[in-house]
Amino acid sequence: xxxxxxxxxxxxxxxxxxxxxxxxxxxxxxxxxxxxxxxxxxxxxxxxxxxxxxxxxxxxxxxxxxxxxxxxxxxxxxxxxxxxxxxxxxxxxxxxxxxxxxxxxxxxxxxxxxxxxxxxxxxxxxxxxxxxxxxxxxxxxxxxxxxxxxxxxxxxxxxxxxxxxxxxxxxxxxxxxxxxxxxxxxxxxxxxxxxxxxxxxxxxxxxxxxxxxxxxxxxxxxxxxxxxxxxxxxxxxxxxxxxxxxxxxxxxxxxxxxxxxxxxxxxxxxxxxxxxxxxxxxxxxxxxxx
Amino acid sequence: xxxxxxxxxxxxxxxxxxxxxxxxxxxxxxxxxxxxxxxxxxxxxxxxxxxxxxxxxxxxxxxxxxxxxxxxxxxxxxxxxxxxxxxxxxxxxxxxxxxxxxxxxxxxxxxxxxxxxxxxxxxxxxxxxxxxxxxxxxxxxxxxxxxxxxxxxxxxxxxxxxxxxxxxxxxxxxxxxxxxxxxxxxxxxxxxxxxxxxxxxxxxxxxxxxxxxxxxxxxxxxxxxxxxxxxxxxxxxxxxxxxxxxxxxxxxxxxxxxxxxxxxxxxxxxxxxxxxxxxxxxxxxxxxxxxxxxxxxxxxxxxxxxxxxxxxxxxxxxxxxxxxxxxxxxxx
Ligand SMILES: Nc1ncnc2c1ncn2[C@@H]1O[C@H](COP(=O)(O)OP(=O)(O)OP(=O)(O)O)[C@@H](O)[C@H]1O
Ligand SMILES: [Mg+2]
Numbered sequence: 001x002x003x004x005x006x007x008x009x010x011x012x013x014x015x016x017x018x019x020x021x022x023x024x025x026x027x028x029x030x031x032x033x034x035x036x037x038x039x040x041x042x043x044x045x046x047x048x049x050x051x052x053x054x055x056x057x058x059x060x061x062x063x064x065x066x067x068x069x070x071x072x073x074x075x076x077x078x079x080x081x082x083x084x085x086x087x088x089x090x091x092x093x094x095x096x097x098x099x100x101x102x103x104x105x106x107x108x109x110x111x112x113x114x115x116x117x118x119x120x121x122x123x124x125x126x127x128x129x130x131x132x133x134x135x136x137x138x139x140x141x142x143x144x145x146x147x148x149x150x151x152x153x154x155x156x157x158x159x160x161x162x163x164x165x166x167x168x169x170x171x172x173x174x175x176x177x178x179x180x181x182x183x184x185x186x187x188x189x190x191x192x193x194x195x196x197x198x199x200x201x202x203x204x205x206x207x208x209x210x211x212x213x214x215x216x217x218x219x220x221x222x223x224x225x226x227x228x229x230x231x232x233x234x235x236x237x238x239x240x241x242x243x244x245x246x247x248x249x250x251x252x253x254x255x256x257x258x259x260x261x262x263x264x265x266x267x268x269x270x271x272x273x274x275x276x277x278x279x280x281x282x283x284x285x286x287x288x289x290x
Numbered sequence: 291x292x293x294x295x296x297x298x299x300x301x302x303x304x305x306x307x308x309x310x311x312x313x314x315x316x317x318x319x320x321x322x323x324x325x326x327x328x329x330x331x332x333x334x335x336x337x338x339x340x341x342x343x344x345x346x347x348x349x350x351x352x353x354x355x356x357x358x359x360x361x362x363x364x365x366x367x368x369x370x371x372x373x374x375x376x377x378x379x380x381x382x383x384x385x386x387x388x389x390x391x392x393x394x395x396x397x398x399x400x401x402x403x404x405x406x407x408x409x410x411x412x413x414x415x416x417x418x419x420x421x422x423x424x425x426x427x428x429x430x431x432x433x434x435x436x437x438x439x440x441x442x443x444x445x446x447x448x449x450x451x452x453x454x455x456x457x458x459x460x461x462x463x464x465x466x467x468x469x470x471x472x473x474x475x476x477x478x479x480x481x482x483x484x485x486x487x488x489x490x491x492x493x494x495x496x497x498x499x500x501x502x503x504x505x506x507x508x509x510x511x512x513x514x515x516x517x518x519x520x521x522x523x524x525x526x527x528x529x530x531x532x533x534x535x536x537x538x539x540x541x542x543x544x545x546x547x548x549x550x551x552x553x554x555x556x557x558x559x560x561x562x563x564x565x566x567x568x569x570x571x572x573x574x575x576x577x578x579x580x581x582x583x584x585x586x587x588x589x590x591x592x593x594x595x596x597x598x599x600x601x602x603x604x605x606x607x608x609x610x611x612x613x614x615x616x617x618x619x620x621x622x
Contacts, residue, residue, distance in 0.1 A: 185376075188377075191363060191369050192436070194388075207378075
């Protein structure tokens, strides 16, 4: 788009799509914002009235909010940690030539295609169940007391389930990055006397930095709004132990029918997501520059 | 010290034999050039010496000691790759310092050596830059800098100049030759450019399909090519190879005459032909002519020689400068 004319033509052509997308975003946002300032409860329809910042006050001072915020951060951080470390390891393994490479790669990617609700159910009933679960069976075979994962370690369990789903994504991105590493660079390092660990630290890891940044940014966006896995497995409990912000908003709106409070929670979640995004871009965004 | 000996080295990839068998002696301090057409196994041979590729069979000795199973880093050789293979996220300083850091040298020693190498290679002003902020020639110098700081027993170069433009290539060629005089370290240099081979080498190894065709100094190869392949490969423009009646007269299957050994005249000479192309280079004139009963012949006249396309010329091959080859291609 070199000339002035092509540029204005491009703007004209793009404007319908941009306007549609803008409306798509701004209408729900504006409505949520509007509702968040109303006293609006579905149990008392027709009684809506202006509430000022009261909804925000209640949402933010709710003791559940602090727990939910912490849980959200722990969940995102935990999943990121597991998927990055696990993804790097798996990518390194899958990058080696071995028999049946194609099949194994396909298998590794498979969890990504399983619906969150389904995978959560599988984990809940087949793996983590204290009576029928495979983990319990393993524990009993070893003569140990089975762990009731979802009741005793709810947040950890949810983190494991979500990490299992996102591991393929991280592996895939890191594997492609790994494959784009110049073979001669590795050989040069080998001739320079770098052993396997030094090669990983000084050559491979810096090369992966950009891909890791992409993984962190994309996963964070999705992980801030994890919901299905919690709903299906723990319902946010016991107590609030596995409630994140998204689940708290849901509980507010559809369990307490408080649309105003839920909207305020939604706006808080949006602001929180933006804060995290800004923080991340500041922290690791420079990796994305060419 | 840095003498390298290959004994009966062979290499196969799966079932394809890339190098059938090679014996070669490289003396300490020699500048050896491997030259040959594309795909003849030059890189493979170099990588076998470096240890990046295992020899299928045979022994590699470095300074007399068997290094066949030694890891690349242990062999004490350093390599400059065709793609330079600089570490993109490290500065020039970091790149040059890397081998020293891996060897666990003290910070002060590293600093001394890196700055010393940078000075030799005119890189002092660029030490803080990243490789992508450098020109091709500068990258090349960084790659060389990374190779020299380790003070290796020998340098291995794999077509290091092929990514540079013609002028820079000539420049870097001189710089590498100069470096060799300065360091007096063994160098093995791979190229498919016979001019590079002729100008830089103490010893040229001509390879063809994984076999050594001839080993010798540039002038030895120029004067006494052992066979048709070497005769055609060394020298520019190529030697005229003529078979048929003209060759039979000399009792050979093929005769060869270098373009510079053919006299040109517009009036008389044993071979008469029609000019097809003339290349005026200023210092020389290359005349390509279609000679009756002989075929296409290239002649090189010093200075300017005023002929045009389509004109008649007479060619006189210098007596005593005619190479004769038998049926199997070997020199007679
Ligand atoms: N990893 C490999 N697997 C199978 N064949 C290979 C492999 N590497 C090289 N070869 C083959 O070995 C032969 C020699 O390759 P090599 O790279 O040594 O050629 P070269 O002389 O360096 O050519 P060039 O001048 O084009 O770089 C080629 O025919 C090539 O196809
Ligand atoms: Mg090569």
